[in-house]
Amino acid sequence: MFQRTGAFKYRGAANAVLQLSDEQAARGVVCHSSGNHGAAVAAAAKARGVPAVVVVPRTTAPIKVENIKSFGAKVVLCEPTGTARAAAAEAEARRLGGAAIIHPYNQAEVIAGQGTIGLELLEQVPDLDAIIVPVSGGGMLTGIAVAVRGQRPDGSCRVHAVEPAGKRLGDALREGRRVVDPERANIALETV
Numbered sequence: 001m002f003q004r005t006g007a008f009k010y011r012g013a014a015n016a017v018l019q020l021s022d023e024q025a026a027r028g029v030v031c032h033s034s035g036n037h038g039a040a041v042a043a044a045a046k047a048r049g050v051p052a053v054v055v056v057p058r059t060t061a062p063i064k065v066e067n068i069k070s071f072g073a074k075v076v077l078c079e080p081t082g083t084a085r086a087a088a089a090e091a092e093a094r095r096l097g098g099a100a101i102i103h104p105y106n107q108a109e110v111i112a113g114q115g116t117i118g119l120e121l122l123e124q125v126p127d128l129d130a131i132i133v134p135v136s137g138g139g140m141l142t143g144i145a146v147a148v149r150g151q152r153p154d155g156s157c158r159v160h161a162v163e164p165a166g167k168r169l170g171d172a173l174r175e176g177r178r179v180v181d182p183e184r185a186n187i188a189l190e191t192v
Contacts, residue, residue: 005039005067008117009104012139013040015113016102017048025050028099030092032056032078032085035064037104042073053096055088057081105139115143118159122148128157135161135169 017029028051031041038054045052052073056065057080068075078088093099103110117140122128131148135141145159163169172179 005036005043005071007036007040008114008140009036009040010043011116012105012107012110012113012143013037013102014044014047016100016107016109017041017044017050019109020050020100024100028052028096029102030055030089030096030099031102031104032089033068033104035060035067037102038068038073038075039064039071041102042068042071045073046071051096051099053092053099055085055092057085105137105142107139111139111143111146113143114140115147118144118147119151122151122157130158130160132160132162135163136167138169 013031017025020029025048029041029045030053031038032055033039033041034057038056042052042054052071053076054068054073055076055078056068058077059080060077065075076088076092078084089101093101105111118131121131121144131144133141133144141159141161148157148159149155151157161169168179
């Protein structure tokens with residue numbers, strides 16, 4: 001399937017934006033992103049006719065910033081830390097009078113939208129027995145895993161996570177708890 005913004009992120013962003021009530025949507029949407037989620041939220045907001053603000057680290061590649069702007073969103077730069085991104089997004093949401101914040105991976109509507117990837121794979125390859133999913137924040141992995149388990153409760157299709165260097169899923173699985181280092185949230189992205 002062609003991805004409207006050049007990345008899979010549109011599925012989750014569109015689902016989240018479309019789930020907003022008309023009253024919520026009228027106040028606009030805000031997200032923080034390193035680029036792809038921001039473009040997806042901007043495109044989904046444009047399709048629904050609502051304003052969008054995307055907070056990105058000042059280290060974001062210019063081509064990603066231009067892509068976000070091409071969908072009509074306002075771009076706000078911040079320091080390249082998870083804490084700074086979240087704080088700037090919250091400030092922008094308040095500035096807009098209570099705009100909805102569309103989280104890049106930790107929001108049920110986004111996760112459900114990403115899960116359609118798993119449904120599509122199972123539809124296209126009925127005897128599929130494994131899916132390898134790249135993971136950063138975990139929204140796509142979670143969505144695909146939930147969707148696949150829902151369609152294949154017998155476990156006949158396994159979902160495997162792979163992560164780039166600098167991410168913490170492996171640490172979390174070893175420790176049995178969520179491991180978050182918000183000050184290093186962009187480390188893997190900055191090496192690309």
